[in-house]
Structure formats: structure tokens, C-alpha cells
Amino acid sequence: MKLSRIIANTGEWLTGDGPQRHIVVSSRVRLARNLRNQPFPGWAKKGERIEVMKKILPAVEGLPEMAESFSEGMESLSPLERQVLVERHLISREHAAKGAGSAVVMNPEQTLSVMINEEDHLRIQAILNGLQLEKVYEIISNADAELEEPLDFAFDETLGYLTACPSNVGTGMRASAMLHLPGLVISEQITKIINSVNKIGLVVRGLHGEGTEAMGNLFQISNQTTLGESETQIITRLNKVILQVIEHEQNARMSLVESRPTMLSDQIGRAFGILGHACSMTSKEALNLLSAIKLGADLELFPEKCRHAVDELLIETQPAHLQKGASAPNMDAEERDTLRASLIRSKLSAIPAPDHSRLPKPPTTQIPD
Amino acid sequence: MKCDACSNAEASVFLTKVIDGKMQKVNLCPACAKAKGVADPASFQWGDVLSGIGSSHDLERTQKNLKCEVCGFTQTELKKTARLGCSNCYKVFSDALSGMIKSMHKGTSHIGKCPCHFRAEREKKELLSNLEEELKTAVESENYEQAAKIRDSIRILSSKENPKENQPTPASSFPLPLS
Numbered sequence: 001m002k003l004s005r006i007i008a009n010t011g012e013w014l015t016g017d018g019p020q021r022h023i024v025v026s027s028r029v030r031l032a033r034n035l036r037n038q039p040f041p042g043w044a045k046k047g048e049r050i051e052v053m054k055k056i057l058p059a060v061e062g063l064p065e066m067a068e069s070f071s072e073g074m075e076s077l078s079p080l081e082r083q084v085l086v087e088r089h090l091i092s093r094e095h096a097a098k099g100a101g102s103a104v105v106m107n108p109e110q111t112l113s114v115m116i117n118e119e120d121h122l123r124i125q126a127i128l129n130g131l132q133l134e135k136v137y138e139i140i141s142n143a144d145a146e147l148e149e150p151l152d153f154a155f156d157e158t159l160g161y162l163t164a165c166p167s168n169v170g171t172g173m174r175a176s177a178m179l180h181l182p183g184l185v186i187s188e189q190i191t192k193i194i195n196s197v198n199k200i201g202l203v204v205r206g207l208h209g210e211g212t213e214a215m216g217n218l219f220q221i222s223n224q225t226t227l228g229e230s231e232t233q234i235i236t237r238l239n240k241v242i243l244q245v246i247e248h249e250q251n252a253r254m255s256l257v258e259s260r261p262t263m264l265s266d267q268i269g270r271a272f273g274i275l276g277h278a279c280s281m282t283s284k285e286a287l288n289l290l291s292a293i294k295l296g297a298d299l300e301l302f303p304e305k306c307r308h309a310v311d312e313l314l315i316e317t318q319p320a321h322l323q324k325g326a327s328a329p330n331m332d333a334e335e336r337d338t339l340r341a342s343l344i345r346s347k348l349s350a351i352p353a354p355d356h357s358r359l360p361k362p363p364t365t366q367i368p369d
Numbered sequence: 370m371k372c373d374a375c376s377n378a379e380a381s382v383f384l385t386k387v388i389d390g391k392m393q394k395v396n397l398c399p400a401c402a403k404a405k406g407v408a409d410p411a412s413f414q415w416g417d418v419l420s421g422i423g424s425s426h427d428l429e430r431t432q433k434n435l436k437c438e439v440c441g442f443t444q445t446e447l448k449k450t451a452r453l454g455c456s457n458c459y460k461v462f463s464d465a466l467s468g469m470i471k472s473m474h475k476g477t478s479h480i481g482k483c484p485c486h487f488r489a490e491r492e493k494k495e496l497l498s499n500l501e502e503e504l505k506t507a508v509e510s511e512n513y514e515q516a517a518k519i520r521d522s523i524r525i526l527s528s529k530e531n532p533k534e535n536q537p538t539p540a541s542s543f544p545l546p547l548s
């Protein structure tokens with residue numbers, strides 16, 4: 001399958017209809033696996049990497065989920081195509097920099113992807129929308145079980161799955177969820193929450209890995225350690241913490257609605273005004289303003305159908321996606337900013353102005369689910 | 370606050386990890402944070418962050434001229450990259466690694482999922498050690514008829530190759546994609 005066809009579809013996980021969709025954008029799990037006694041990609045010579053890839057590729061392409069997969073060597077992808085995959089979180093930045101001897105395989109739904117010869121021989125990733133880490137783990141665990149039959153995975157009785165970096169040994173698993181937390185950011189509780197999550201051995205990072213100052217109020221929470229806890233224990237612990245963060249976010253939103261409705265109305269209204277009329281916009285500004293619209297949709301200031309438009313814009317306004325859509329490979333930042341603003345203006349023209357009358361009478365129960 | 374890695378730029382990325390009451394703190398400038406891959410949680414490595422920061426005592430005091438016989442990776446490389454060369458390196462550098470692994474993780478041994486063939490091997494090992502125990506008891510109680518039977522079972526069981534090797538080779542057993 002062609003990459004252009006894959007990209008034309010917004011991935012299944014990009015449409016925000018999963019469980020806890022008001023707060024959780026997506027759930028992701030990745031497993032690191034390696035072949036026994038074969039040099040890890042970072043140490044292997046090019047010829048050895050190609051050999052390993054030849055062993056792994058047929059196994060991965062033979063997975064039932066990969067029946068109609070997209071499979072390509074990294075050297076055959078243009079820098080722009082690689083960047084698009086990075087923006088969709090389908091490959092890592094590190095993998096995007098790889099050449100011959102590395103490959104990517106993904107299913108058309110973009111829910112399962114395998115990076116071959118990233119830092120480890122295999123990085124298997126599954127991603128779904130909303131909060132459903134258990135289901136994501138099930139998908140990835142099945143793929144792992146299918147792959148261990150034809151491939152001899154490096155495994156040690158004490159250390160578990162052996163990985164290029166000792167920080168991944170054991171389960172080789174990194175599970176994460178992407179959360180939209182405008183309430184905690186506006187009410188200035190986010191630092192406190194991040195610190196307390198960090199203290200229990202989990203990590204919080206921004207959309208693209210920044211520290212505490214995240215763009216678009218998007219944060220990723222993941223496990224940091226992989227040895228000494230089973231996969232299920234890690235996921236249960238992570239899930240529990242995420243549910244607590246969700247509760248804090250819901251409380252923060254509710255108290256903002258009760259105590260500062262005008263401020264909220266103002267932020268959402270201004271965001272709508274700027275997005276609807278600006279002629280040049282950076283991706284950072286777009287992310288932050290779209291976050292306000294997303295919050296407005298959660299609070300029912302906008303009709304339900306605008307939610308999809310916002311989710312799509314969050315993806316499509318990223319630099320490589322914009323450029324790909326315009327099929328102009330040599331745009332500069334200024335041209336992109338202009339194109340971004342016009343894309344947003346046209347998409348937003350279909351959305352009515354925020355219904356501020358919704359706010360002074362906040363729902364007395366929870367934020368609708 | 371200055372960056373822990375380059376001691377040059379102002380730190381703006383603060384990482385803290387507390388595991389079993391042990392706290393590790395690393396402050397990085399944006400450039401070093403980027404260089405150390407403090408980005409995507411899917412690829413983030415606490416080991417990367419720690420490499421080159423502070424002292425790796427274990428690496429200092431263990432033998433310096435170790436080399437993996439499978440892939441040729443050396444202790445010097447390990448110190449430089451905080452990575453391994455191949456799965457066999459974990460045996461070769463186990464002394465140097467044990468402290469590093471202990472500081473990075475919640476525990477020191479894996480309790481999660483195992484590959485299928487490994488489970489079968491482990492069961493075989495357990496079965497063999499049980500039989501050997503029985504054999505010892507039988508010999509001690511001078512029950513030689515029983516002992517002979519057990520010895521036969523042990524011989525049969527241990528002559529079986531381990532289940533993974535017993536299967537046809539992966540290349541032939543795996544259905545190649547037709548397209």
C-alpha cells in the first residue's frame with residue numbers, strides 16, 4: 001500500500017471518539033525486541049543491519065494485522081514523508097533519521113506500526129484513541145506472540161527481554177497516554193500534578209517532549225521503568241494515575257466554570273476570533289488556540305460536530321502535514337504560517353460562534369462524557 | 370540553575386525520579402534535553418539522561434579491557450554510549466551493568482511476559498531437577514528398581530532437544546508473504 005493512501009486517511013486513533021475522550025486523546029504501548037546474538041542496530045555494521053532486516057521484514061509483513069500493510073525502507077522515504085510519520089507519532093524522530101537497513105511497517109488503520117532497526121531490532125507500537133491501554137496492550141501482545149515464533153528474541157531468565165539500552169530491559173515496554181489538560185494549566189495546578197506523578201516513577205512530558213511548558217495543553221504520561229514489574233502491573237498503575245489526573249482535570253474545569261466563567265468565555269471567544277480571522281499563524285499559536293476551542297467543545301459552547309474539525313486541524317496544521325497537503329516541498333516557515341491560517345479559517349467558517357450562554361449555568365454534575 | 374550535562378546553558382527541563390525512596394534529579398538545558406532524547410515517551414531513556422552525568426562508579430571499578438566475544442563491543446564503548454552491542458553483552462558486562470540496572474529500575478529481575486519456548490525450557494528444567502531429587506531419595510532408600518526407572522526418565526527427558534530447536538528452522542516454518 002502506498003504511503004499517500006495511508007496519509008490520506010486520518011488514522012483511527014486521530015478521531016477523538018475513544019473512552020474518556022474529553023481528556024484522553026490517545027493510548028499508546030510500544031515493545032522493544034531484539035534478535036539473540038545479533039549486534040544491536042547502533043553497533044551493527046550496515047551489512048549486518050540489512051541482514052537482520054531481511055530476517056525481520058517477512059515476519060512482520062506476515063502478521064495478520066499487516067495483510068494490507070504499508071512497508072518501506074527508510075531510505076525510500078522523502079524527508080517530508082518521514083516528518084509526516086513523526087507528526088502522527090507513527091515513527092520516532094530517531095527513526096526518521098535512519099537510512100538503508102531500517103524500515104517501517106504499519107497497518108492501514110495506523111493502529112499498529114513496527115520500526116525495524118531503530119535503537120532495537122524491533123520497536124512494535126500500537127495506538128488507539130481515548131483511554132484504552134489494556135486493549136492496546138492486548139493488540140501488541142498478540143503481535144509479539146506471533147513474532148516470537150519465527151524470530152528468536154533475545155531473552156534472559158533474570159533480565160527479561162534484552163535491549164540495546166539497559167533502561168528498557170525486562171518488559172521492554174513503554175505505555176503512555178496523551179492527555180489534554182487545559183483546566184489544570186489555566187488554574188495553575190499543572191506543575192504540582194506533574195511533580196507528584198514524577199515522584200511515583202512515571203514521566204510527564206509535553207506533546208513533543210518539552211518540559212513543563214507543553215504546547216496545546218497536551219501532556220503525555222508514561223512509565224519510566226521496565227524491570228521488576230509485569231506488563232499488567234505497569235499498565236494498571238499507569239491507568240490508576242491517569243484516572244486520578246482525569247479527575248483533577250474535571251474538578252479544575254468545574255471550578256473554573258463556577259468561579260471564573262467570564263475568563264473562560266473570554267479565552268474561548270478570543271481563540272475563536274483569532275483562529276477565524278488571522279492571516280498568519282505559527283504552529284505553536286495554532287495548537288494553543290485550538291486547545292481553547294477543544295475545551296469550548298467539551299463545555300458544549302460549540303456543537304458536537306466541531307470536535308472532529310478541531311482534532312483534524314490539530315494534525316493537519318503541523319508543518320509537514322501542511323506542506324504535504326499543499327504538495328509544495330519547498331515552503332518556508334512564513335509561507336507555512338500563511339497556509340496554516342487560511343486552512344484554519346476555512347475549516348472554522350463552518351463552526352458557529354461560541355454559545356456563551358452555556359457557561360454561567362454550568363452543569364451541576366460532571367462534565368458530560 | 371545550570372544544565373547538568375553541559376554546565377553551560379540555563380536548565381529548563383527538570384527530571385526527577387524517585388524509586389523506593391531513592392531520588393535522582395537531572396536538570397537540562399533545552400539543547401542537552403534534545404540531544405539526550407528527552408522527547409517522545411516512547412523512545413525516552415532514563416539511561417541516556419544519566420549517561421555522561423555524574424560518575425558511573427561501577428564502570429570505573431570493573432575490569433576495563435572486557436570485550437564481547439560475539440559482537441566485539443568493549444567496556445569503553447559501554448561507558449561512552451550507555452548502550453550494549455548485542456544480547457550477549459549483558460553476560461560479558463554483567464558486573465558493570467548490575468548497579469546501573471538497579472539504579473534505573475524498580476526491581477532487578479523480570480517478572481512479566483516470557484517467550485513461549487522459554488517457558489517450555491523452564492518447565493523442563495524444573496521437571497529434571499524434581500526427577501533428580503526423586504532419584505537421590507530412591508538411591509538413599511536403596512530402592513534400586515525405582516532408581517533405574519527414574520534414571521531412564523531423566524535420560525529420555527534430557528536427550529530431547531529444547532523445544533525451540535526441536536521445531537523446524539524458523540525460515541522454513543514461517544509462511545513467506547506471497548506478494
Ligand SMILES: [Zn+2]
Pocket residue numbers: 372373374375376377378397398399400401402
Ligand atoms: Zn546543557
Ligand SMILES: [Zn+2]
Pocket residue numbers: 437438439440441442454455456457458459
Ligand atoms: Zn555483544
